[in-house]
Amino acid sequence: xxxxxxxxxxxxxxxxxxxxxxxxxxxxxxxxxxxxxxxxxxxxxxxxxxxxxxxxxxxxxxxxxxxxxxxxxxxxxxxxxxxxxxxxxxxxxxxxxxxxxxxxxxxxxxxxxxxxxxxxxxxxxxxxxxxxxxxxxxxxxxxxxxxxxxxxxxxxxxxxxxxxxxxxxxxxxxxxxxxxxxxxxxxxxxxxxxxxxxxxxxxxxxxxxxxxxxxxxxxxxxxxxxxxxxxxxxxxxxxxxxxxxxxxxxxxxxxxxxxxxxxxxxxxxxxxxxxxxxxxxxxxxxxxxxxxxxxxxxxxxxxxxxxxxxxxxxxxxxxxxxxxxxxxxxxxxxxxxxxxxxxxxxxxxxxxxxxxxxxxxxxxxxxxxxxxxxxxxxxxxxxxxxxxxxxxxxxxxxxxxxxxxxxxxxxxxxxxxxxxxxxxxxxxxxxxxxxxxxxxxxxxxxxxxxxxxxxxxxxxxxxxxxxxxxxxxxxxxxxxxxxxxxxxxxxxxxxxxxxxxxxxxxxxxxxxxxxxxxxxxxxxxxxxxxxxxxxxxxxxxxxxxxxxxxxxxxxxxxxxxxxxxxxxxxxxxxxxxxxxxxxxxxxxxxxxxxxxxxxxxxxxxxxxxxxxxxxxxxxxxxxxxxxxxxxxxxxxxxxxxxxxxxxxxxxxxxxxxxxxxxxxxxxxxxxxxxxxxxxxxxxxxxxxxxxxxxxxx
Amino acid sequence: xxxxxxxxxxxxxxxxxxxxxxxxxxxxxxxxxxxxxxxxxxxxxxxxxxxxxxxxxxxxxxxxxxxxxxxxxxxxxxxxxxxxxxxxxxxxxxxxxxxxxxxxxxxxxxxxxxxxxxxxxxxxxxxxxxxxxxxxxxxxxxxxxxxxxxxxxxxxxxxxxxxxxxxxxxxxxxxxxxxxxxxxxxxxxxxxxxxxxxxxxxxxxxxxxxxxxxxxxx
Numbered sequence: 011x012x013x014x015x016x017x018x019x020x021x022x023x024x025x026x027x028x029x030x031x032x033x034x035x036x037x038x039x040x041x042x043x044x045x046x047x048x049x050x051x052x053x054x055x056x057x058x059x060x061x062x063x064x065x066x067x068x069x070x071x072x073x074x075x076x077x078x079x080x081x082x083x084x085x086x087x088x089x090x091x092x093x094x095x096x097x098x099x100x101x102x103x104x105x106x107x108x109x110x111x112x113x114x115x116x117x118x119x120x121x122x123x124x125x126x127x128x129x130x131x132x133x134x135x136x137x138x139x140x141x142x143x144x145x146x147x148x149x150x151x152x153x154x155x156x157x158x159x160x161x162x163x164x165x166x167x168x169x170x171x172x173x174x175x176x177x178x179x180x181x182x183x184x185x186x187x188x189x190x191x192x193x194x195x196x197x198x199x200x201x202x203x204x205x206x207x208x209x210x211x212x213x214x215x216x217x218x219x220x221x222x223x224x225x226x227x228x229x230x231x232x233x234x235x236x237x238x239x240x241x242x243x244x245x246x247x248x249x250x251x252x253x254x255x256x257x258x259x260x261x262x263x264x265x266x267x268x269x270x271x272x273x274x275x276x277x278x279x280x281x282x283x284x285x286x287x288x289x290x291x292x293x294x295x296x297x298x299x300x301x302x303x304x305x306x307x308x309x310x311x312x313x314x315x316x317x318x319x320x321x322x323x324x325x326x327x328x329x330x331x332x333x334x335x336x337x338x339x340x341x342x343x344x345x346x347x348x349x350x351x352x353x354x355x356x357x358x359x360x361x362x363x364x365x366x367x368x369x370x371x372x373x374x375x376x377x378x379x380x381x382x383x384x385x386x387x388x389x390x391x392x393x394x395x396x397x398x399x400x401x402x403x404x405x406x407x408x409x410x411x412x413x414x415x416x417x418x419x420x421x422x423x424x425x426x427x428x429x430x431x432x433x434x435x436x437x438x439x440x441x442x443x444x445x446x447x448x449x450x451x452x453x454x455x456x457x458x459x460x461x462x463x464x465x466x467x468x469x470x471x472x473x474x475x476x477x478x479x480x481x482x483x484x485x486x487x488x489x490x491x492x493x494x495x496x497x498x499x500x501x502x503x504x505x506x507x508x509x510x511x512x513x514x515x516x517x518x519x520x521x522x523x524x525x526x527x528x529x530x531x532x533x534x535x536x537x538x539x540x541x542x543x544x545x546x547x548x549x550x551x552x553x554x555x556x557x558x559x560x561x562x563x564x565x566x567x568x569x570x571x572x573x574x575x576x577x578x579x580x581x582x583x584x585x586x587x588x589x590x591x592x593x594x595x596x597x598x599x600x601x602x603x604x605x606x607x608x609x610x611x612x613x614x615x616x617x618x619x620x621x622x623x624x625x626x627x628x629x630x631x632x633x634x635x636x637x638x639x640x641x642x643x644x645x646x647x648x649x650x651x652x653x654x655x656x657x658x659x660x661x662x663x664x665x666x667x668x669x670x671x672x673x674x675x676x677x678x679x680x681x682x683x684x685x686x687x688x689x690x691x692x693x694x695x696x697x698x699x700x701x702x703x704x705x706x707x
Numbered sequence: 708x709x710x711x712x713x714x715x716x717x718x719x720x721x722x723x724x725x726x727x728x729x730x731x732x733x734x735x736x737x738x739x740x741x742x743x744x745x746x747x748x749x750x751x752x753x754x755x756x757x758x759x760x761x762x763x764x765x766x767x768x769x770x771x772x773x774x775x776x777x778x779x780x781x782x783x784x785x786x787x788x789x790x791x792x793x794x795x796x797x798x799x800x801x802x803x804x805x806x807x808x809x810x811x812x813x814x815x816x817x818x819x820x821x822x823x824x825x826x827x828x829x830x831x832x833x834x835x836x837x838x839x840x841x842x843x844x845x846x847x848x849x850x851x852x853x854x855x856x857x858x859x860x861x862x863x864x865x866x867x868x869x870x871x872x873x874x875x876x877x878x879x880x881x882x883x884x885x886x887x888x889x890x891x892x893x894x895x896x897x898x899x900x901x902x903x904x905x906x907x908x909x910x911x912x913x914x915x916x917x918x919x920x921x922x923x924x925x
Binding site for chain 1 (some may be wrong): 775781782786789790793795796797798799800801802803805806810812820828835836837839840845850854856858859860861862863864865868871886887888891892893894895896897898899900901902903904917918919920921922923924
């Protein structure tokens with residue numbers, strides 16, 4: 011069915027990253043490295059109040075600071091700020107030091123609102139301060155019901171109830187958000203650290219009231235996004251305005267603190283779940299009452315997925331009788347944005363925890379229980395393969411039966427990524443030169459997933475060349491448009507596009523050169539016949555060569571020290587499918603990365619807000635803990651090869667199930683459930699009755 | 708909700724300059740309480756030592772080359788490299804000694820360049836990521852990072868490579884625990900750690916194989 015070649019030299023093999031040497035030598039210029047001629051440093055003044063009316067902002071003194079060339083206010087006149095860290099003004103100057111001095115010289119007259127709310131539970135109360143005047147913080151829940159839930163629970167042989175919670179997680183890409191922007195009479199050029207050059211271009215054009223063709227966005231290299239970097243952002247618009255005023259390019263990269271406050275996060279979730287099954291283990295009834303916060307709103311920049319706090323439920327499994335009530339709660343904190351598999355990691359954690367709790371109550375092996383209830387044939391196969399590789403049958407013991415102080419446990423969980431698929435309007439072009447060089451131009455961006463390498467691998471395969479013979483240009487809005495890098499759609503969008511370009515290129519090259527097969531060894535001879543005018547070929551995404559709905563299952567083995575509460579993840583086995591594998595090496599990197607990021611979600615990461623001041627207490631890497639190399643377990647990846655499905659993205663499914671698998675392994679080790687992420691030592695000790703329960707945040 | 712009053716804010720009343728001035732006065736007052744001779748001596752010594760706040764000439768030795776800059780004394784080595792010259796391979800991830808993206812070699816010791824003032828770095832050999840390759844020939848650590856795909860977005864990569872380069876100079880055959888210890892000051896958000904470990908072993912001459920298996924569905 012698919013046009014992909016069945017015998018391949020590069021597709022499905024391991025090809026090292028095309029831009030690996032540039033990244034490993036420091037030659038790669040990231041958006042934050044751009045040194046446009048005469049560039050100025052830009053910085054943002056942020057609200058120190060969680061809620062206030064800004065009456066006036068006086069920039070006069072700031073503009074007199076030596077070295078300062080421009081200063082702008084976010085909005086004219088009076089305006090409201092609704093969270094600690096919201097943008098108020100910005101300055102540009104010849105040095106960071108000048109900007110720091112100037113920020114201190116800005117005079118802000120404000121009317122702070124002494125009533126604000128940053129906790130989800132407080133915000134839900136009737137008498138809570140309102141984040142948006144006249145609008146309740148939590149709208150009436152959306153209710154979805156199938157079957158007869160109230161009638162079904164009494165029919166169940168086992169029923170569990172749990173309250174599973176997940177924290178707000180911060181994206182923390184290593185390169186913060188930001189741009190270098192140059193606004194001249196010819197228009198605006200922005201070197202943006204973005205996942206979506208086209209969305210940034212359109213956003214800037216809209217905000218600056220410019221025609222789209224007068225805004226150019228360039229992203230040669232960017233340091234990670236994970237869903238938070240689709241839009242122009244307030245910082246992008248401010249950089250442009252500063253550039254216009256200063257008549258010089260402005261580099262405005264957020265500080266690490268800024269990044270934690272205002273440019274996105276994964277919403278929290280509080281999931282009250284009641285679930286029951288029949289005596290044979292068939293799920294029969296499910297009820298969920300859930301809420302979470304997306305900050306002040308759902309996030310204008312949610313790009314690849316919803317920024318709201320709703321999650322898919324019941325996750326993965328078919329339950330004939332189900333009732334789901336969900337709502338998002340507004341609080342005075344920065345908006346959420348899409349975050350790697352939006353909605354899915356919290357949904358997986360809640361559902362998979364409930365699945366294990368129910369399996370234990372029924373006395374059924376958790377893998378058997380999943381095989382009984384998972385409607386996906388692919389995941390069924392993945393559970394069987396994974397259980398075998400992991401040694402599940404030998405390792406799984408009754409919960410809490412592991413002897414000694416340090417207890418071992420195992421757990422598993424499944425993933426779905428129902429989005430994915432391809433952006434069907436993806437286009438691209440190639441220019442073939444008479445010396446045999448070939449340059450691809452696609453208006454996508456490589457956010458570290460290996461997009462450039464994917465283009466080279468597919469082109470080399472179809473043209474009979476080697477990947478290093480392919481030159482790839484991406485990250486410029488002057489190239490034919492491609493998708494934003496979100497929803498795990500990039501690989502499935504560009505691979506068929508490059509295939510189309512290559513097949514058309516071969517046809518035309520063969521016609522023009524008179525050489526019947528221009529591939530491989532004939533390539534140079536055919537190209538030579540082009541003479542002085544290079545051949546340019548345009549192509550677009552083609553149906554039948556890509557798909558969606560990737561699955562995946564993961565198994566985790568943990569040690570839990572019952573005296574310190576410390577959890578050590580010892581081993582993870584991830585079984586994943588993504589249709590036709592393009593580059594095994596970069597694919598493995600993405601799966602490792604998904605697992606490790608999800609491990610942070612399971613064990614370490616949580617944005618902590620102070621109820622009294624409304625301040626984010628851990629906007630930096632000392633206090634917001636992420637996995638380091640010493641925390642990383644042995645990871646074994648098993649890829650289920652399904653070339654007949656065509657290309658499917660993997661970035662998101664890889665990060666979905668691990669938190670559930672680790673949580674289940676911990677429950678298996680210690681015999682009690684820690685139902686709240688992150689599973690910190692304090693929560694483990696509290697679950698064991700050795701400490702009072704920590705206050706919920 | 709309208710019980711709040713208007714507040715005048717200037718975001719930090721104490722500027723760096725007034726703070727320094729205050730310190731100076733305190734020092735002199737304390738000295739006067741002792742002997743005037745000592746006070747005069749102290750004042751003289753302080754005067755000689757004070758440089759800035761204006762830009763002063765700073766000479767750095769980066770990758771064996773002299774780099775002459777005019778910098779305010781409060782400019783860090785990281786900024787001197789990234790913002791006052793073109794060594795942008797050294798990355799800024801946090802500017803507060805918690806991510807390691809700015810790691811450079813200070814003589815042979817890996818340091819966070821965001822925590823060293825440029826003026827303090829004078830007279831030392833600074834090696835940045837740009838100083839490791841020999842023309843187009845990558846160092847063995849760089850080559851191993853490329854071959855094992857020990858990088859994704861690549862923003863943390865220069866820092867990791869500098870930490871690993873320093874480790875292998877001191878300890879050419881490290882254990883996994885020693886590698887983890889040497890890289891514990893570097894953060895990678897893409898989660899590339901397993902490949903970094905493999906790359907370090909390869910650079911140390913120990914071959915590791917990927918454990919990834921491909922199984923046909925049908």
